Every structure is written in C-alpha cells, then in structure tokens.
Amino acid sequence: MDLSYFSGHEAEIAGYLWEHVQITLITLAIATAIAVPIGTIVARVPLLYAPVMAILGAIYTIPSLALLALLVPYFGFGLVPAAAALVAYAQFILVRNVAVGIRGVDPTIVDAARGMGMGSWRILFQIEYPLALPVILAGLRIAAVATIAIATVAAIDDVPDLGRMLFDGVNESNPSEILAGVIVVSALAIVVDIILRVVDRRLPATRARIG
Amino acid sequence: MPAIAFEGVTKVFGDRAAREGRPAAVRDVTLEVEQGELIVLLGPSGCGKTTMMRMVNRLIEPTSGSIYVDGQEIHQVPATQLRRHIGYVIQQVGLFPHMTVAANVATVPRLLGWDKKRIEARVDELLEMVALPPGDFRKRYPRQLSGGQQQRVGIARAMAADPAVLLMDEPFGAIDAITRRDLQNQLIAIQQRISKTIIFVTHDTEEALRLADRIAVMRDGQVLQYDRPFNILTDPANDFVAALLNTTDVLQILSLVRVDTLMQNHAPSDGLLTIDAGQNARTALSMLVANGADELAVTDHGKPVGVITLSAILHEAARRGVPTEAGA
Numbered sequence: 001m002d003l004s005y006f007s008g009h010e011a012e013i014a015g016y017l018w019e020h021v022q023i024t025l026i027t028l029a030i031a032t033a034i035a036v037p038i039g040t041i042v043a044r045v046p047l048l049y050a051p052v053m054a055i056l057g058a059i060y061t062i063p064s065l066a067l068l069a070l071l072v073p074y075f076g077f078g079l080v081p082a083a084a085a086l087v088a089y090a091q092f093i094l095v096r097n098v099a100v101g102i103r104g105v106d107p108t109i110v111d112a113a114r115g116m117g118m119g120s121w122r123i124l125f126q127i128e129y130p131l132a133l134p135v136i137l138a139g140l141r142i143a144a145v146a147t148i149a150i151a152t153v154a155a156i157d158d159v160p161d162l163g164r165m166l167f168d169g170v171n172e173s174n175p176s177e178i179l180a181g182v183i184v185v186s187a188l189a190i191v192v193d194i195i196l197r198v199v200d201r202r203l204p205a206t207r208a209r210i211g
Numbered sequence: 212m213p214a215i216a217f218e219g220v221t222k223v224f225g226d227r228a229a230r231e232g233r234p235a236a237v238r239d240v241t242l243e244v245e246q247g248e249l250i251v252l253l254g255p256s257g258c259g260k261t262t263m264m265r266m267v268n269r270l271i272e273p274t275s276g277s278i279y280v281d282g283q284e285i286h287q288v289p290a291t292q293l294r295r296h297i298g299y300v301i302q303q304v305g306l307f308p309h310m311t312v313a314a315n316v317a318t319v320p321r322l323l324g325w326d327k328k329r330i331e332a333r334v335d336e337l338l339e340m341v342a343l344p345p346g347d348f349r350k351r352y353p354r355q356l357s358g359g360q361q362q363r364v365g366i367a368r369a370m371a372a373d374p375a376v377l378l379m380d381e382p383f384g385a386i387d388a389i390t391r392r393d394l395q396n397q398l399i400a401i402q403q404r405i406s407k408t409i410i411f412v413t414h415d416t417e418e419a420l421r422l423a424d425r426i427a428v429m430r431d432g433q434v435l436q437y438d439r440p441f442n443i444l445t446d447p448a449n450d451f452v453a454a455l456l457n458t459t460d461v462l463q464i465l466s467l468v469r470v471d472t473l474m475q476n477h478a479p480s481d482g483l484l485t486i487d488a489g490q491n492a493r494t495a496l497s498m499l500v501a502n503g504a505d506e507l508a509v510t511d512h513g514k515p516v517g518v519i520t521l522s523a524i525l526h527e528a529a530r531r532g533v534p535t536e537a538g539a
Contacts, residue, residue, distance in 0.1 A: 106305075108305045109306075109307060112299065112301060113307070116318055116319050116369075117291045117293070117294035118318075119291050131308070204309035205308065207352070208353070
C-alpha cells in the first residue's frame, strides 16, 4: 500500500476533512429537521405512508452523480445544491425510521399517558419521541455514513471536501492520492458511526430495553 | 350525590354511517356508584365492561347519554383536565420505560404543576403505601421490576394526585395467582384506609367477589344485575348471571363448610353477633347479610375463639365453587 501521499499534504487533507465534516453536519441537521415532522405525520396518517415512501424511495435510487449534475443548471455550483441533494437522499432513511420508531411505541404506554391527562403534544415530546429515539438514531447512523460517502461526489459541485482527493487522483492518475482519500473518508464514516453508537447506548429508551 | 352516574349511556363504535345497524357496545346503561364504593364490572370478553369504564375519563366518547363525576357532566371540563383527576390503571400497566419509578409516579402531579418538594414527598408516601421502599425503588427503571412490582407502581401512579375516582381495567389480569392475591389484599387494605370510588373491570368472578362492594354483571352491552355480591349469589337475576357465578353450587358448598375452618384466630372485638364453631358457613353468611355485618364472633362451647368475616366466606365460595374465568 502506497501511503506516501499523507506526508507533506497534512494541512491540505485536514482542510478537505473539515469541509467534509461541515457538509455532513449541515446535511444531517437539515435532513433531520425535515424528516422528523414528515415522519411524524406519516406515522399518524397511515394512508400517507406508502405514497410518501415511494417518492422518497425514488429519489434515493437516482445515482448521486446524476442528481448532482441535474441540479447544476438550476442551482449552479457550490455547497447549497450539494447539500440539497444530500438532504434529499437522507430523507428516505430518516423518514422511514422516524415513522417506524413512532409506530413502534407500545400503544398501551400511550393509552396510559392519555388516561392520565397528557395532551397529544406532551405525549409526542415526552413519550413518543424519547421512546422512538433509538430507532430514529439508528436511521441517523445509516444516513450519516451514506452522507459521508455520497458527499465525496459533491466535489464536482466545487465543494472542496475529501471527494476532491478522489477526483484529483483520478484526473492526475495518482493512485496514492485516491488511496489516501478513501482511507480518510472511511475513517470519518467509522468514527461518526462509533460516536452515534455511544450516544445510542446512553439513551434512556435504549437502556430501558437492554439494561 | 353519587360519585359517578351513568344516565342512559349508549356507545356504538364507528362513524355515523357505520353505526347504522351495528350492535351497541354499551346499550342504554343507567347506573350509579356511591362515594367510596368499589364496584366491579364483570362479564365475558366483548360484554362492554371496558368500554363502560373508558367512557368515564373520555378515552371513549359515548354515542348518547350522560356521565357525571361528582355531579358534574364530564364534558364540562377539557378531557385532559378531567383525566388528571381520575386515576387510571390498566392491565398492561403502561409504565413509561424511559423514566424512573419516581418520575412515573410523579406524572400527574407534574401535569398539575406541583412544586418539586411536594412531588418528592408524595412519591415517597405512595411508594410506602404500595410496599415498595422508596429508598430502594425510587431510582429504578420499570424493566428492573417484577410484574407485580410494576403494577404496584402503576397503582401508586394512578393515586398520585389523590383522585377521588379510580378506574382499573383488569389491573391484576396479567399477574400470577399468588401475587394477584397479594395485590388484591393490598388494594382492599388501601381501600379501607383511603376509600376511593373505584370502577374495577374484570372477567374473573373470584376477584369480583373478593373486591366488590357491588357487582354489575354485563352481557352484550347491558347490565343484567347490579347488586351486592351476596345478593347476586343468592338471587341471580337470570340464568346467565347464575351460570357466570355458579350460584347454586356456591350455597350448597358453603353449607358443607364448617365455620371454624374459615375462622381467623384472633380475639373478636366486643359487641359482635356470635356463631358456634360447628355451624356451617351458609348460616354464617345469612346472619351476616341479615344484620348487615362484616364479621361474626366465633364461639366454642360459649367461649369466643375467633372471627369469621364476610370476605373470608365469599372468598371461600369463590375458591371452591366459582369458576375463576367467567365467559371465554
């Protein structure tokens, strides 16, 4: 394995990594903010679940390179169209897990909460979301890893993230740079996955289940 | 003024169109529950007993008729507010698994905006009441408790804000027989001390006989008979009630049981009617009922030797003669 690219490019790689972390965080934050209300609604209205998931599933199957290229004529280059595409991808996983998580809450627990005089919003925020959180977080983990991987493609949108190393490596026939890029991207995905796993273990709802 | 009153209450499930021609889950029921009374809604699955109970705290809305709690029609206050003043216990317990025992018990006091100190004191008091030492149990999570302990927490939680009315839907139905007996005894003890108005739903005839001040026997959405356990046993309204409680057998069996076999061996208090130890339990039951007494002094050759209680006789009747599962 040729790891020579790492030496002498530390600052450059750190810059790409930081950019990659930023686009990932922005994407996940926006994607979650959109997916939680949508997932909550489709969990409440079963009739909406199938059509909404079909649409999000269709978006999910568009190759990422194609989607980013398609958005260029409308949004131009840069972070915004790239993040928009990544957010759209993440919806399928996140909405599904939010809906499944909420539906998975034991109805007798919700009945007890209603019977004691908790209103619907209070039940949603104090009972349903906390109990659905492990499932939502599992979705977030998958979405995070997928976003980190797909974000490499955003480099064609002029976003100077780790994808830049892959494109440059290909263009300049520099396998050492490609390898370095792959290693850093993978390491980032693994680290984020581990962090979210640790968070999951600390959730009261997870602890309630596995003790 | 009755604590709870049903007036011509009917429930048909489904929307207006679907209700057309569909049988009513509860059919034109009028029934009153007195302050401090524990009534049992008894009947087979699908008889409407749970529906009846759930209409009191508006988890189910009646199709027609009115329900009054403490003289006030239940639609005069918002549903959430109504429910905060009515204790609610269900068979599945429904503890919040992500909250500690203390937080679970504190649910309604928190909704009512009690201050922290008052809530903490109340939680400890309630855990003591259900025999779960607070120091040991306050910080535990529901999964760390046995089924019986979970339901104790469920009962403490329902009583947290000291509601005058308690709704209990087969609360001991999923609990093993020995623990169930314990919990029933505990409920009887609590009820003697703080005397809530309780609507208790069960299909377990023995449980009904042990706990009830009055039993409403239900079938097909109607109340067939609403009376004291003894009156139902001795004078069932119809064949269904008789079969459900196995009433003829019960009295026959009691006439074969000697009083001293059901006696508690502590000194009777003064002024009780007396019965000889060699008499049979049916005679004791008649004496109790004729005099409206709860217990009799048992004598042997004229000397007091113990006490026999109404609940001991009913319990024996239930144990010996009555099927434990009604309906099914």
